[in-house]
Structure formats: C-alpha cells, structure tokens
Amino acid sequence: MSTSIQYEEEWLKMAADGDELAFTHLFHAYKFKLYGFISKLTGSPATAEDVVQDVFLKLWKDRKSLRDVDSFGSYLFRMAQNHAINGFRKMAREENVIRQLQTDEAPAHSSPQSHISLKETRELLHRAIQQLPPRQKAIYLLSREEGVKHEEIARRLQITTGTVKNHMIQALRTLRETLSRHPHSLEILLLPCLVFPFC
Known part of the structure; x- marks a missing residue:
C-alpha cells in the first residue's frame, strides 16, 4: 500500500x-x-x-x-x-420560471390574487434586470429577450463563450436571490405550471 x-x-x-x-x-x-x-x-x-x-x-x-x-x-x-x-x-x-415571468401569460386556473402577484413579480424582475452590472445585463438581455445564442454573444462582445456562460450564471443567481426575498414572488415560483413546463 x-x-x-x-x-x-x-x-x-x-x-x-x-x-x-x-x-x-x-x-x-x-x-x-x-x-x-x-x-x-x-x-x-x-x-x-x-x-x-x-x-x-x-x-x-x-x-x-x-x-x-x-x-x-x-x-x-x-x-x-x-x-x-x-x-x-x-x-x-429557474430559467424557465424567469422566462415565463417575462411573458404576458398567467398560469391556467390561477386566482385573481395570483394574477396580481404575478404582475408584481414581473415588475420586480424587470427592476432587478435593470440593476444588473452592465455586462451581465447586456448578455442577459441578448440571450433571454433577443434569443441570441452564447456563441454569437461572445462574437459580438469579443469575449469567450465561457465568459458569457459565467455572466449568465451570475445574472440568474442575482435574479433568483432578488425574487426569493419577496414573499409574493415565492408564491409565484411555487406554482407548478411555472416551474414545470410540461405540467
């Protein structure tokens, strides 16, 4: 040995x-x-x-x-x-939750209170996105709102694909932490049809 x-x-x-x-x-x-x-x-x-x-x-x-x-x-x-x-x-x-929060659709069979909470959560998410560091915000918006792939983002910003991924991870972590600090956001995050796209 x-x-x-x-x-x-x-x-x-x-x-x-x-x-x-x-x-x-x-x-x-x-x-x-x-x-x-x-x-x-x-x-x-x-x-x-x-x-x-x-x-x-x-x-x-x-x-x-x-x-x-x-x-x-x-x-x-x-x-x-x-x-x-x-x-x-x-x-x-988590990405699916955030993506759905950015749409105008509310979960099926949700209550009026849920609709109000969903609207508040979307507003909170929008503010959180605006407060991201400039590079994280730019990469997040290119990826999530314009649908640009990581490789193309890297080419446009003249950085590596790995750097793009790291910025996305940090941005999503920040957004998740921001949402988790608000009780009504947690209610939305726990709605099955938001968390699981196949329900």
Whole structure:
C-alpha cells in the first residue's frame, strides 16, 4: 500500500470522528483536481468553485459516512458530478420560471390574487434586470429577450463563450436571490405550471 493511500485512509477515519485537520488534508489533496474536473464538465469556473465548496461542506456535515468510503477519489468525483448535474436541472427550472415571468401569460386556473402577484413579480424582475452590472445585463438581455445564442454573444462582445456562460450564471443567481426575498414572488415560483413546463 502506498504512503499516500495509507495517509488517506487514516485521514478518512479521523475526519469521520470530527478531526478538522484530517479533513483539511483531504480537501487540499483533492480541491484542485476536483475544480479542474468540474470546470471542464460545466465550462464554468464559477460553477466549479461553487460545486467544490458545496461538496466538501456536505462531506463535512455527513462526515461519519466517510468511514465507509473505500475509494475516496471515486466517491468524491461521482458526488461532484451528480451535484453539478442536479445544479443544471435546477438552473433550467429557474430559467424557465424567469422566462415565463417575462411573458404576458398567467398560469391556467390561477386566482385573481395570483394574477396580481404575478404582475408584481414581473415588475420586480424587470427592476432587478435593470440593476444588473452592465455586462451581465447586456448578455442577459441578448440571450433571454433577443434569443441570441452564447456563441454569437461572445462574437459580438469579443469575449469567450465561457465568459458569457459565467455572466449568465451570475445574472440568474442575482435574479433568483432578488425574487426569493419577496414573499409574493415565492408564491409565484411555487406554482407548478411555472416551474414545470410540461405540467
């Protein structure tokens, strides 16, 4: 057994018992490799940073389960990949919510109160878009209101496609956080026909 694997097994056992230093060793041993893997998978350095942070936070919260892990590297990369995929699915649902909020259609079978809340939420969304940083706002509007693909946006603005994706991720995150701070917006976001386009 190699020394590195032996150390890793010891670190896993110690981390499972709550040893923060051992867990830190595991973090430093894998953070760059995991970041590179997720960055390549998603094409987004910002997303990769979030995934690495989220995965290690989850590992620490569920640290007792580390005692049962045979191959930490495989376990970690599989966990990160699943986290990234789930993140894409969540982002797709959020984009659909925001896209529908920008239309004039209200969900079927909604109440008069829901119509009022929907109108208020659209106004809130419009204000939030106007307050985005200039580059984020320009990219968001080109993508969402004009339907321009990321590659074309990159060509027009003379930036990389990855930069376009990063700006879109940050813009959507800001819009989501803005909407989530308003109770009536949360009611709209929870309407099934907004969140799930196939309902």
